[in-house]
Amino acid sequence: MKIDKKSLIMAAILSVAALSLSVPWVSHAEEERHEAVKRRSGDHEEEGERHDIIRAQQNKDKNRAPFPESALYKQECSSCHFLYHPGLLPLRSWEAVIQNSDKHFGENLSLEDKIKDDLLSYFYEHSAEKTDSKWARRILSWSAPSVPARITEQPFIIREHRKIQKSVFKRPSINSFSNCGACHPKGAEGDFDEDSVEIPAK
Ligand code: HEC
Numbered sequence: 001m002k003i004d005k006k007s008l009i010m011a012a013i014l015s016v017a018a019l020s021l022s023v024p025w026v027s028h029a030e031e032e033r034h035e036a037v038k039r040r041s042g043d044h045e046e047e048g049e050r051h052d053i054i055r056a057q058q059n060k061d062k063n064r065a066p067f068p069e070s071a072l073y074k075q076e077c078s079s080c081h082f083l084y085h086p087g088l089l090p091l092r093s094w095e096a097v098i099q100n101s102d103k104h105f106g107e108n109l110s111l112e113d114k115i116k117d118d119l120l121s122y123f124y125e126h127s128a129e130k131t132d133s134k135w136a137r138r139i140l141s142w143s144a145p146s147v148p149a150r151i152t153e154q155p156f157i158i159r160e161h162r163k164i165q166k167s168v169f170k171r172p173s174i175n176s177f178s179n180c181g182a183c184h185p186k187g188a189e190g191d192f193d194e195d196s197v198e199i200p201a202k
């Protein structure tokens, strides 16, 4: 076959046209891939939140987890502060609290070994891992694998309170972020639902 000048030029024009058309296609496909990867590896926060909304609809009580009563826990751990629901920390943190109870935020709790063991058994049964509530699940997934020493230093707890001004925590009837019961009147019953929050004015 004889290749004439005309068809050579035609072929050249066609391949330039194809190239210029394929460039946007390539970049578009690339973009789509990026989007898909972003969606998949995605913002865990949003992902978790979407699941949470579905779960909350399935069970409106999911922000409430009954307080597992224990006379011993109440006796040993509520004289200086709010009696924290055991679902507010992962087990590894409660273990650290008990292990370091002679240096407890500047206090020596002077716990006997038997009492330490009994408290550990209680936390073993009722830590965040064993608590069926939305907040406990998020406390767990957001703090892993760290060992938070405080409830108030956990990312999920910090995030939920990020809109509250520092000065609010200093109001006399609140005094500190750690004083959960001041704003969560049902917190002692394991109810931290935003519907039952009441921030004291003074
Ligand atoms: C002698 C007083 C006292 C007793 C009893 C006591 N604590 Fe504390 N606890 C403190 C102090 C002080 C802090 C630090 C408070 C602050 O910085 O606002 C604290 C803080 C905490 C925190 C961190 C709160 C936060 O900010 O997230 C946890 C958890 C905790 N205590 C658990 C326990 C447990 C469990 C027991 C029982 C074994 C216990 N406490 C008994 C004095 C006490």
Ligand code: HEC
Binding pocket: 063, 088, 135, 151, 152, 157, 160, 161, 163, 164, 168, 169, 174, 176, 177, 178, 179, 180, 181, 182, 183, 184, 192, 193, 194, 195, 197, 199
């Ligand atoms: C100054 C008042 C105040 C104090 C003190 C406080 N909270 Fe809150 N908390 C709030 C408010 C307000 C919200 C609702 C935030 C929102 O949804 O906009 C909230 C939300 C929460 C949520 C999320 C509830 C949901 O519906 O998802 C949890 C869990 C929680 N608080 C636990 C705690 C714990 C545990 C403590 C103590 C260590 C504490 N809070 C101390 C005011 C407070």
